[in-house]
Amino acid sequence: MVQRPRRIAVLGSTGSIGCQALDVIRQLPDRFVAVALAGGQNTRLLAAQVAQVRPKYVFAEAESPELAAAVEHVGARFVSMDEMAVVEEADVVLVGTAGRAGLTPTLKALRAGRPVAIANKEVLVMAGHLVRRAMLEGDGELRPVDSEHSAIWQCLWGEEAHEIRRILLTASGGAFRDFDRSQLVRVTAEQALNHPTWKMGAKITIDSATLMNKGMETIEAMWLFGVPMEKVEVVLHRESIVHSLVEFSDGSVKAQLGVPDMRLPIQCALAYPDRMPAPPAPALDLGAIGTLHFGRPDLDRFPALALAMEAGRRGGTFPAAMAAADEVAVERFLAGEIGFLDIPRVIERVLERHDSVDDPDLETVLAADAAARQTARLAAVGAPV
Numbered sequence: 001m002v003q004r005p006r007r008i009a010v011l012g013s014t015g016s017i018g019c020q021a022l023d024v025i026r027q028l029p030d031r032f033v034a035v036a037l038a039g040g041q042n043t044r045l046l047a048a049q050v051a052q053v054r055p056k057y058v059f060a061e062a063e064s065p066e067l068a069a070a071v072e073h074v075g076a077r078f079v080s081m082d083e084m085a086v087v088e089e090a091d092v093v094l095v096g097t098a099g100r101a102g103l104t105p106t107l108k109a110l111r112a113g114r115p116v117a118i119a120n121k122e123v124l125v126m127a128g129h130l131v132r133r134a135m136l137e138g139d140g141e142l143r144p145v146d147s148e149h150s151a152i153w154q155c156l157w158g159e160e161a162h163e164i165r166r167i168l169l170t171a172s173g174g175a176f177r178d179f180d181r182s183q184l185v186r187v188t189a190e191q192a193l194n195h196p197t198w199k200m201g202a203k204i205t206i207d208s209a210t211l212m213n214k215g216m217e218t219i220e221a222m223w224l225f226g227v228p229m230e231k232v233e234v235v236l237h238r239e240s241i242v243h244s245l246v247e248f249s250d251g252s253v254k255a256q257l258g259v260p261d262m263r264l265p266i267q268c269a270l271a272y273p274d275r276m277p278a279p280p281a282p283a284l285d286l287g288a289i290g291t292l293h294f295g296r297p298d299l300d301r302f303p304a305l306a307l308a309m310e311a312g313r314r315g316g317t318f319p320a321a322m323a324a325a326d327e328v329a330v331e332r333f334l335a336g337e338i339g340f341l342d343i344p345r346v347i348e349r350v351l352e353r354h355d356s357v358d359d360p361d362l363e364t365v366l367a368a369d370a371a372a373r374q375t376a377r378l379a380a381v382g383a384p385v
Contacts (some may be wrong), residue, residue, distance in 0.1 A: 004200065005029070007089050009036035009057070010271060011081055011105055012096030014045045016201045017119045017145065017262065021094055022049065024267045024280055031143050032270060035089045038081050038097070043067040048072060075276035085109040092270055093147070095120045098203055099327055100369060103127060107362070121144035121204075121216045122327075125312075126320040127365045128223030143269040144224055148217055150265035151243035151256035152225060159248065167221050168245040168253075170237040171297065174209035176340075177238060181301060187340035189333060206330045207304075210343050211297060215308020219319055222312060229313045236295040241284070259284055277334030304344040307351065316356035317368035324369040325350035328376035338380050347380040 012018040025032040038059035039046035085105035093109040102120035187189040207213035245255040261281035311322040329346040
């Protein structure tokens, strides 16, 4: 029997993850088809994607005559992202949006029993307990897309979660891994956006430079794999070849390796449990690479990592407040309003003033997010908070 293509809803199609996901889908037309596209403010790119992909459903944060014409031409229908997450035609929902925008679509897809290929850090950081609850209640499935969590997921295929001794998340160290504090004071947004190995969106690239992304990933790992924060560690690995490792109860360690290319973890999440015969990335040549380096992160130079991990340990609404504060601080840094080292300063001030709520519902999580954003805006301009 001929297997029909797996139907994908791509939330965040105009972002870095979304564009690479469409590249994967385009390369394997017999295996995948995009039936829904949700884009952001870049309506020109979204219009071009609609014309090429011809989806059934479209969402956009902004409007334009060009996009409206493209949607009408292919006979698509505008829907909300929440509606898109549960359309019957979607076999897998890829959540590649940034920030809190991906939270309710993720919850709805999981409650509807959909597999969710998740590339949105903030969703699990803000409300990991709600995401896991929705997954269990709806018999949905989480498939990690981040290269590090995809690596851990692949290492755990065929293994028992209770046998995990440690999860070792690798970190490239970002653009400033060799900078001292005097150099970090003078860092510009242009410098911070120049990641040494990965090509990503602006927000995650800045988070990589501060190591905030790695702190968020420790919280993600806790919720994705059902382990306490005490079992999640971070190790520096500048080549970004070893994407993460898992140590088991008998001392055995598994690692997943590959060239730095997000198309591989995206394809892995879309195709699971199959592996595709067409590699989306160049082959790994360890002989040519020669040497791999590892080290420990310097928390004095990169305090954002420690702040995020502490928020994860404290739980409640602390992670939501931390993620919201980081988003505001990064926006202010990219706008030239605060310095690079002010990013963790703003986050720390927000967390110092945050009154956490244990086991929060969605309304409480969103309220904590909003309050933290307001506090962060005041902290960014030096106003009393």
